[in-house]
Amino acid sequence: MRLLSHDDHRHAARVSPTGRTAPPFRRAARRTPLWGLLLLAAWLLPAGAALAQPRELFTPVPANQLTDATPAQTQRIDQLRQRRTTQSLNLVRIDPEALRGGDARLTLPDARTLTLSSRRQGEGGGADFTWSAGSPGVPGQATFVVRNGDVTGTINDGASLYRIEPVGGGVHALIKIDESRFPPEHPPSFQQRQQRGDIPAPAPAQQDTQRADAPAVIDVLVAYTPSAAAAVSDIVATVQLAVAEANQSYQNSGINLRLNLVDSFQHAYTEGTNSFDTILADFAGNAGVNARRNNVGADVAVLIINKTDYCGLADAIMANANTAFAIVHYDCATGYYSFAHEIGHLQGARHDEANDSTATPYAYGHGFQHRSPSPAWRTIMAYACPGGCTRLQYWSNPNVSYGGTPMGTAATNDNARVLNGTAATVAAFRNRPPASTAGFVWRYTGTACSGNSCPGWQLLDNNAATVRLAASAGNLYQLHNSGRIWRHTGTPCSGNSCPGWQMLDNNGATVGIVADGGQLYQLHDSGRIWRHTGAPCSGNSCPGWQMLDNNGATVALAAGGGQLYQLHNTGRIWRFTGTACNGNSCPGWQMLDNNGATVGIVADGAQLYQLHDSGRIWRFTGAACSGNSCPGWQMLDNNGATVGIVAAGGSLYQLHNTGRIWRFTGAACNGNACPGWQMLDNNPATINLVASGNQLYQVHNTGRIWRHTGVACSGNSCPGWQMLDNNGSTGRIAAGDQLYQLHLARAPMTRARTCQECRPH
Structure with missing residues (x-):
């Protein structure tokens, strides 16, 4: 939780003379369509500025057809056309720079021209930003997110809803939405949750005296399933x-609250036939999700899913710290405002009284329907009216008018008062962690620790987006959570300036990278594998990649000795034979094994090893599969405690779930007897191993890094380790001819099975 300063919240809602919080624009909105009013000269601008012509945002694609469409573009366009809520789809090219001037003009498919004046710009950096637009006293809102040169957004003029999604190559789909085809709000089980209220209502004085210069900030974690992402x-x-739309709705309705997105990630979960209740329970009870929530200090956690039965489900109306979870269908999350709707439930807001007559925890805490005179409309928490009514980006509030009609009543319909009153409570569900060094990349300079002093590290980068490292002889690479890949050019940081990185790719599908010698490979969440051909990016154009495979079953890569291997979620192992893909045909792979027990692979020079879920370790002997017969494997160990293997410099090592580390001495198993292992350490704090050349390193759950000096254990005494660092922020290490570490804002570290580079599966 944190409170914004006055300077941070320059656009906060104003306070009315009565002392009640009022929206920035108290003028009653006339029911003239948004597009008509926005054709007027720029509002409230100086005379010189009013003469400036806003840039056109949309350029229609001729005949609404891409004559040179790629297969990926065609597939995406077809997918969007077939979406349940799509009424019509038009293709346009978008100039994101048109949004930087503050005002933008756009032409809709029906030839209407809208001139939008920016209300807020920010929530991003560099080429990425969020842009919200509208006019005072005018119904409707437009919100765009610019990311990697593409635009995702919504336009709602109070009568029609449009959605914008990129389809690749600078082309975007402008989709008119049929709001009548959105799924029902909630499953029937929600009626039981409507009877629950976990904390009493704050006293009126607490609700009504929040200051506009100190809004509460609710930190939000948002996860999404692979199906929703696709x-x-x-x-x-x-x-x-979704977050930007929620924040704009608060501003529209005089609510002193902001959502702050502190974490967003793909959650490896399959919706399948699970009910909404089961999905929500699984999400709220997931240990990894809760650890991540605690680590980033998220007050509320939301999962975006792909299941068309309903729009969403919150765990409680007026949640406590343990029940502040919700799930939302991706198609309802934006434009229809179900993301904000479910968080509204967690804050104690209820539906309109016609659909929810419960008066606790707040008798005045209901959404609002306006049925007559026409046009009918409703606020974010209200259900659809009989015969239909447009959902507006507003919360019920008797002090805000729309078309001359108050948007609520003081006695029954004042969601704004509820949210103002509970914001500070929900914002205190988790404490925000102290400022961290997450994303910092460090190189070991050769000086080991002396006691607890560990000066032997040089800062190479300080970008919080960094989530993975890959290293090989003479090369260091990093992967960002946006999918961008960077190569270190050799220049360390100078103070906070870290210029020594060159971008190699910016594909949001990238989930893993692996390096071997001068080669770099990446793995996409679709299972596609790509090899870098050497060309860096030029701006956002990154042509230097060649596709090697496109199999959706691929979950892991390993590389060594000039060889590349992949592991499928079926346990099959494949070796690349050298032939790249030709279109979608990727014949260059030879199967080496097809054992469903395989959970990890590692490569070292000409050697390949695999680990089974039983703990068994196998070495490849050179014989590829013939049909489904794969005889080319020799067992090296069968210890159920084994959870990880690494290999380098001709040596193979394993890590046990007890923290013990073992080195292979060369003797393979004879039946179930596997004597060929020598213990190197037995510290239960060990959670990860990395090997490179003739060096072996381990990481403890405290963040300490140790290097093996060559001395094996004698009984339970294992003196052969030298401490290189003791920083609790250490999350990952990588080694080529040098050792590197990455700091992470991380949950408590646990041991994971071997995977040189994996994607969720």
Whole structure:
């Protein structure tokens, strides 16, 4: 939790003379369509500025057809056309720079021209930003997220809803939404949750005296399933858009609150036939999700799913710290405002009284329907009216008018008062962690620790987006959570300036990288494998990649000795034979094994090893599969305690779930007897191993890094380790001819099975 300063919240809602919080624009909105009013000269601008012509945002694609469409573009366009809520789809090219001037003009498919004036710009950096637009006293809102040169957004003029999604190559789909085809709000089980209220209502004085210069900030963690990510063009931008729309709705309705997105990630979960209740229970009870929530200090956690039965489900109306969870269908999350709706439930807001008559925890805490005179409309928490009514980006509030009609009543329909009153409570569900060095990359300079002093590290980068490292002789690479890949050019940081990185790719699908010698490979969340051909990016154009495979079953890569291997989620192991893909045909792979027990592979020179879920370790002897017969494997160990293997410099090592480390001495198993292992350490704090050349390193759950000096254990005494660092922020290490570490804002570290580079599966 934190409170914004006055300077941070320059656009906060104003306070009315009565002392009640009021929206920035108290003028009653006339029911003239948004597009008509926005054709007027720029509002409230100086005379010189009013004469400036806003840039056109959309350029229609001729005949609404891409004559040179790639297969990926065609597939995405077809997917969007078939979406349940799509009424019509038009293709346009978008100039994101048109949004930087503050005002932008756009032409809709029906030839209407809108001129939008920016209300807020920010929540991003560099080429990425969020842009919200509208006019005072005018119904409707537009919100765009610009990410990697693409635009994801919504336009709602109070009568029609449009959604914008990128389809690749600078082309975007402008989709008119049929709001009548959104799923029902909640499953029937929600009626039981409607009877629950976990904390009493704050006293009126607490509700009504919040100051506009100190809004509460609710930190939000948003996860999304692989299916939800595949259903939209840019899931990261979709999440950012949902948060931006919620924040704009608070400003529209005089609510002193902001959502702050502290974490967003793909959650390896399959919706399948699970009910909404089961999905929500699984999400709220997941140990990894809760650890991540605690680590980033998220007050609320939301999962974006792909299941069309309903729009969403919150765990409680007026949640406590343990029940502040919700799930939302991706298609309802933005434009229809279900993301904000479910968080509203967690804050104690209820539906309109016609659909929810419960008066606790707040008798005044209901959404609002306006049925007559026409046009009918409703606020974010209200259900659809009989015969239909447009959902507006507003919360019920009797002090805000729309078309001359108050948007609520003091006695029954004042969600704004509820959210103002509970914001500070929800914002205190988790404490924000102290400022961290997450994303910092360090290189070991050769000086080991002396006591607890460990000066032997040089800072190479300080970008919080960094989530993975890969290293080989003479090369260091990093992967960002946006999918961008960077190569270190050799220049260390000078103070906070870290210029020594060159971008190699910026594909949001990238989930893993692996390096071997001068080669770099990446793995996409679709299972596609790509090899870098040497060309860096030029701006956002990154042509230097060649596809080697496109199999959706691929979950891991390993590389060594000039060889590349992949592991499938079926346990099959494949070796690359050298032939790259030709279109979607990727014949260059030879099967080496097909054992469903395989959970990890590692490579070292000409050697390949695999680890089974039983703890058994196998070495490849050179014989590839013939049909389904794969005889080319020799067992090296069968210890059920084994959870990880690494290999380098001709040596193979294993890590046990007890923290013990063992080195292979060369003797393979004879039946079930596997004597060929020598113990190097037995410290239960050990959670990870990395090997390179003739060096072996271990990481403890405290963040300490140790290097093996060559001395094996004698009984339980294992003196052969030298401490190189003791920083609790250490999350990952990588080694080529040098050792590197990456700091992470991380949950408590645990041992994981071997995987040189994996994707969720």
